[in-house]
Amino acid sequence: MRIAMMGTRGIPASYSGFETCVEELGARLVLRGHEVTVYCRSHHIKLMDPSYRGMELVRLPSIQNKYLDTIVHTFLSVLHGSFRRFDVVLVFIVGNSVVSWIPRLTGKKVVLNVDGLDWRREKWPPLAKKLIQVAELLATVFPSAMVTDSKVIEEYYLQRYGAPSVCIAYGSDVEKAPPGEYLRQFDLEPRRYVLFVGRLVPENCAHHLVEAFRGLDTDLKCVIVGDAPYAEDYIRELKALAGDNVIFTGYLFGEGYRELGSNAYLFVETSEVGGTHPALIEAMAFGNCVIVNDTPQNLEVIGDAGLSYRGSRGPVHLRDLLRRLLEDEATVREYRGRAQSRAAEHYSWDSAVTRYEGLFERLLGEGEAQERW
Numbered sequence: 001m002r003i004a005m006m007g008t009r010g011i012p013a014s015y016s017g018f019e020t021c022v023e024e025l026g027a028r029l030v031l032r033g034h035e036v037t038v039y040c041r042s043h044h045i046k047l048m049d050p051s052y053r054g055m056e057l058v059r060l061p062s063i064q065n066k067y068l069d070t071i072v073h074t075f076l077s078v079l080h081g082s083f084r085r086f087d088v089v090l091v092f093i094v095g096n097s098v099v100s101w102i103p104r105l106t107g108k109k110v111v112l113n114v115d116g117l118d119w120r121r122e123k124w125p126p127l128a129k130k131l132i133q134v135a136e137l138l139a140t141v142f143p144s145a146m147v148t149d150s151k152v153i154e155e156y157y158l159q160r161y162g163a164p165s166v167c168i169a170y171g172s173d174v175e176k177a178p179p180g181e182y183l184r185q186f187d188l189e190p191r192r193y194v195l196f197v198g199r200l201v202p203e204n205c206a207h208h209l210v211e212a213f214r215g216l217d218t219d220l221k222c223v224i225v226g227d228a229p230y231a232e233d234y235i236r237e238l239k240a241l242a243g244d245n246v247i248f249t250g251y252l253f254g255e256g257y258r259e260l261g262s263n264a265y266l267f268v269e270t271s272e273v274g275g276t277h278p279a280l281i282e283a284m285a286f287g288n289c290v291i292v293n294d295t296p297q298n299l300e301v302i303g304d305a306g307l308s309y310r311g312s313r314g315p316v317h318l319r320d321l322l323r324r325l326l327e328d329e330a331t332v333r334e335y336r337g338r339a340q341s342r343a344a345e346h347y348s349w350d351s352a353v354t355r356y357e358g359l360f361e362r363l364l365g366e367g368e369a370q371e372r373w
Helices: 017-031 069-082 094-099 126-139 151-161 181-185 206-214 232-241 255-262 278-285 296-302 315-326 329-346 349-364
Strands: 002-006 035-041 055-060 088-092 109-113 145-148 193-197 221-225 246-250 266-269 290-293 307-309
Touching (some): 002 069, 035 069, 055 069, 069 088, 088 094, 088 349, 094 109, 126 151, 145 151, 145 349, 193 206, 206 221, 206 232, 221 255, 266 315, 278 290, 278 296, 290 296, 296 307, 307 315
Parallel strands (some): 002 088, 088 109, 193 221, 221 246, 290 307
């Protein structure tokens, strides 16, 4: 099959879980014999090679504005892609539903991965929230099929709109890395720091962890991996809250991400919106004890293999849980094993690729696709 992927910043992944999904999914589809093209934002992806991990890269411009960047780039991408010989166009982000009908005019099948409930994100003003809710409705109409990444989001679309979707979770395949140059760079010791990984935007609630850590009597450090464009005010406030034992690394991908993810004492996922967070399931795959904000989506991911704090109480309840776990290494070790086993059982990229591949084939009506589905 000839498959295009649109709606994200592009690859190599250097921003969020969507980009990681595109890279891991696309590379594996290539290994299975498919042709994959990834549309990239020219101001974000600096790699100038025509391909990456076997995927063709198409760079198109956009408007560098937090409200316009995604939709403008996706609009240009679907226009460009409509005149290419693609069989399937995989579009990410629910707001892009408004342009997902365009490739269908030239006979292509369009699959939309909607992620979580984007209108709940704090960055959106009231009018934008309403427009995103309209985009949710359009996501059930315009594409050929809709993909959700958690049972919670799948049920939301079914109950609110009566619209079925295909639930396909992210993968968590990672390679552990021993302590090395990145721990030395940030003056860290193995198993002597608490880790957060994510975009530093208000709805990801990294402030829960930073504030919680301020009230702890510990010599462990708190490491915040991530950054975000258009969120300078929040990041400035976050750093002002932080004590001396909180380290901000900025974005880390590749070896640096693997090294810090492999050697943490425990991992904290504080986000209050979104579907399945790739950083969370990868933290589990690294063998971390994980603590999550108790959203239904996060609780779905961890099952009985992690712990949660009440997001409504923010740093207060999180601090109590951290204090207990910092004094109870036996419990931490137990949950490390549980988390790693659950990630291996439920979150595999090969399984995700098989599900996407089956969906594409079913839409195209190829061979035994209906039976496989």
